[in-house]
Amino acid sequence: MTISESLMGDPNEREVIAPFYNTPDESDIVSQLARLLNGLFAVHEAQRMDRNFRGQTIAAVIFKGKLLGEAEALYPQITQRFQGAGFTPLMERRGKSDILLALQGTITAAQVNTRxxxxxxxxxxxxxxxxxxxxxxxxxxxxxxxxxxxxxxxxxxxxxxxxxxxxxxxxxxxxxxxxxxxxxxxxxxxxxxxxxxxxxxxxxxxxxxxxxxxxxxxxxxxxxxxxxxxxxxxxxxxxxxxxxxxxxxxxxxxxxxxxxxxxxxxxxxxxxxxxxxxxxxxxxxxxxxxxxxxxxxxxxxxxxxxxxxxxxxxxxxxxxxxxxxxxxxxxxxxxxxxxxxxxxxxxxxxxxxxxxxxxxxxxxxxxxxxxxxxxxxxxxxxxxxxxxxxxxxxxxxxxxxxxxxxxx
Incomplete structure (x- = not known):
């Protein structure tokens, strides 16, 4: 499913919504991820948004702004930076704005028996x-x-x-x-x-x-x-x-x-x-x-x-x-x-x-x-x-x- 239909959809469907900067932890997460975007993504707006997934709370941060270059070239760099912080980036374009979702957790290769x-x-x-x-x-x-x-x-x-x-x-x-x-x-x-x-x-x-x-x-x-x-x-x-x-x-x-x-x-x-x-x-x-x-x-x-x-x-x-x-x-x-x-x-x-x-x-x-x-x-x-x-x-x-x- 698309980003907008999963974590950025109807507010009534969100299981956990955390406003920014209410606690030091939230501020640290948002600030840390925003710093990682320096030189790659101009942040205009940001929102912290957590979601319960299979009984676990998954941290998520949504950035709205503009990529500072071509997405094909910048996405691998953003991915590398975010994975070092334990997050996975997902990107889409909505109108004239670029939307970047930072989702807690990293995606690794699935373990499939390949004997x-x-x-x-x-x-x-x-x-x-x-x-x-x-x-x-x-x-x-x-x-x-x-x-x-x-x-x-x-x-x-x-x-x-x-x-x-x-x-x-x-x-x-x-x-x-x-x-x-x-x-x-x-x-x-x-x-x-x-x-x-x-x-x-x-x-x-x-x-x-x-x-x-x-x-x-x-x-x-x-x-x-x-x-x-x-x-x-x-x-x-x-x-x-x-x-x-x-x-x-x-x-x-x-x-x-x-x-x-x-x-x-x-x-x-x-x-x-x-x-x-x-x-x-x-x-x-x-x-x-x-x-x-x-x-x-x-x-x-x-x-x-x-x-x-x-x-x-x-x-x-x-x-x-x-x-x-x-x-x-x-x-x-x-x-x-x-x-x-x-x-x-x-x-x-x-x-x-x-x-x-x-x-x-x-x-x-x-x-x-x-x-x-x-x-x-x-x-x-x-x-x-x-x-x-x-x-x-x-x-x-x-x-x-x-x-x-x-x-x-």
């Missing part, structure tokens, strides 16, 4: 589950695999893995590049981050995975860093998915129906995003039914799923990648956009695409409101804004309201 064997194990399990899912898309059922293995026919198991490998490799490449895009962007901005955690889906069905995640262990300091980390993953994954889809168009599909799709959805018909439909029409005009072709061609199918996952990540809600992008572009207005999107997902989930209810729940669990970075003053440059607006257009080009259709 490499955990990453390797999860990746190994995800390779197995996605490969078995890919085999099912090639009409090799789990029952058949189990039956043949019990008979001692391990060659059939190998055959299943070979059949499922193109789908699994393509999908995991898209997911891996997506997460590494986040990882590299975070490292570029000096943000502590884990390696990707792949998530195997024990109920092997559509994908065999719930995707992959990384954990950011230290705060993103400004909108530029937030934008770069948020957008790098979807764009990197999209590029790989796009290349994979084009390659898949020129590979031979299975001659048999994809019975895994038929059993789940009653048909092989996939909803085709505008961009993929145009690519199919231009590059392979001889394909009379692109949706059926994609459902039977494992590389193209994995690319299609990669596009779907990219769209879901780009939903403009809270901590999703799209939420990061929308906040950096529109600031606090992103909250209204997130609410509209969330309720639209609920309505579409109840009427058109039931699976959207599940994704709406996941989005809500991450939080619909996007928290601000420490420096919420520095704006995106022109290049980043163009990329951001272009990504909004991309969202509609690779998304579809009905990814799965029931019946022909």
């Amino acid at each position: 490499r064997w955990v990453h390797a194990l999860l990746l190994f399990l995800t390779i197995i589950t996605t490969t078995l899912s890919g085999a099912q898309f090639q009409n090799i059922s789990l029952n058949a695999i189990s039956r043949e293995v019990q008979r001692g026919n391990l060659g059939y198991l190998w055959q299943a893995f070979v059949a499922g490998a193109p789908f699994a490799f393509t999908l995991l490449l898209i997911l891996g590049v997506h997460e590494m895009g986040h990882y590299l962007a975070a490292r570029r901005h000096g943000v502590a981050v884990t390696l990707p955690y792949f998530i195997p889906f024990p109920l092997i069905g559509i994908l065999g995975t719930l995707g992959a995640v990384i954990f950011i262990k230290s705060p993103l300091t400004n909108r530029k860093a937030l934008f770069d980390v948020g957008i790098s993953g979807p764009l990197a994954g999209f590029i790989v998915a796009l290349i994979a889809f084009v390659i898949g168009l020129f590979l031979t599909p299975s001659s048999r129906p994809n019975m895994a799709f038929v059993s789940l959805f009653g048909s092989e018909r996939l909803g085709m995003p505008i961009l993929l439909q145009v690519l199919g029409d231009v590059l392979r005009p001889d394909i009379t039914n692109l949706a059926r072709f994609v459902s039977r061609q494992p590389v193209a199918l994995a690319a299609w799923f990669g596009m779907l996952l990219t769209v879901l990540n780009l939903l403009p809600i809270g901590q999703l990648d799209g939420g990061h992008v929308m906040y950096t572009l529109f600031g606090k207005v992103a909250w209204q956009i997130a609410m509209i999107t969330f309720f639209a997902m609920i309505m579409l989930g109840l009427t058109v695409f039931p699976s959207l209810l599940f994704f709406a729940l996941l989005a809500a669990m991450t939080g619909l409101r996007h928290p601000p970075p420490g420096n919420d003053i520095t704006e995106l440059n022109r290049t980043r804004k163009i990329i951001g607006y272009g990504t909004i257009v991309l969202f509609f080009l690779i998304g579809t309201l009905t990814p799965f259709s029931i019946g022909f």
Whole structure:
């Protein structure tokens, strides 16, 4: 949530408000912090404001004034000075004034288990589950695999893995590049981050995975860093998915129906995003039914799923990648956009695409409101804004309201 909506909101919502200079302690805190701002921030007004948080009183001081330079250059200096005094600064611009909140406590890197064997194990399990899912898309059922293995026919198991490998490799490449895009962007901005955690889906069905995640262990300091980390993953994954889809168009599909799709959805018909439909029409005009072709061609199918996952990540809600992008572009207005999107997902989930209810729940669990970075003053440059607006257009080009259709 934004500074103004948390500690500087409605006075009736403040749990503890302490006027300045009523006690020596208060005077010392305000004076000490004000001295630390010398040469960096011209203080016009100040207010001491404490708040109870989880049973503890947290000291907070709000300074209103003007930064004596560019926020991007000054914020690290203010942070360094304040952390030495045991405070964390948060900045935003309100009208012609700069607002600086000094919050008691310092933010340190989160302690997340980053043992490499955990990453390797999860990746190994995800390779197995996605490969078995890919085999099912090639009409090799789990029952058949189990039956043949019990008979001692391990060659059939190998055959299943070979059949499922193109789908699994393509999908995991898209997911891996997506997460590494986040990882590299975070490292570029000096943000502590884990390696990707792949998530195997024990109920092997559509994908065999719930995707992959990384954990950011230290705060993103400004909108530029937030934008770069948020957008790098979807764009990197999209590029790989796009290349994979084009390659898949020129590979031979299975001659048999994809019975895994038929059993789940009653048909092989996939909803085709505008961009993929145009690519199919231009590059392979001889394909009379692109949706059926994609459902039977494992590389193209994995690319299609990669596009779907990219769209879901780009939903403009809270901590999703799209939420990061929308906040950096529109600031606090992103909250209204997130609410509209969330309720639209609920309505579409109840009427058109039931699976959207599940994704709406996941989005809500991450939080619909996007928290601000420490420096919420520095704006995106022109290049980043163009990329951001272009990504909004991309969202509609690779998304579809009905990814799965029931019946022909």
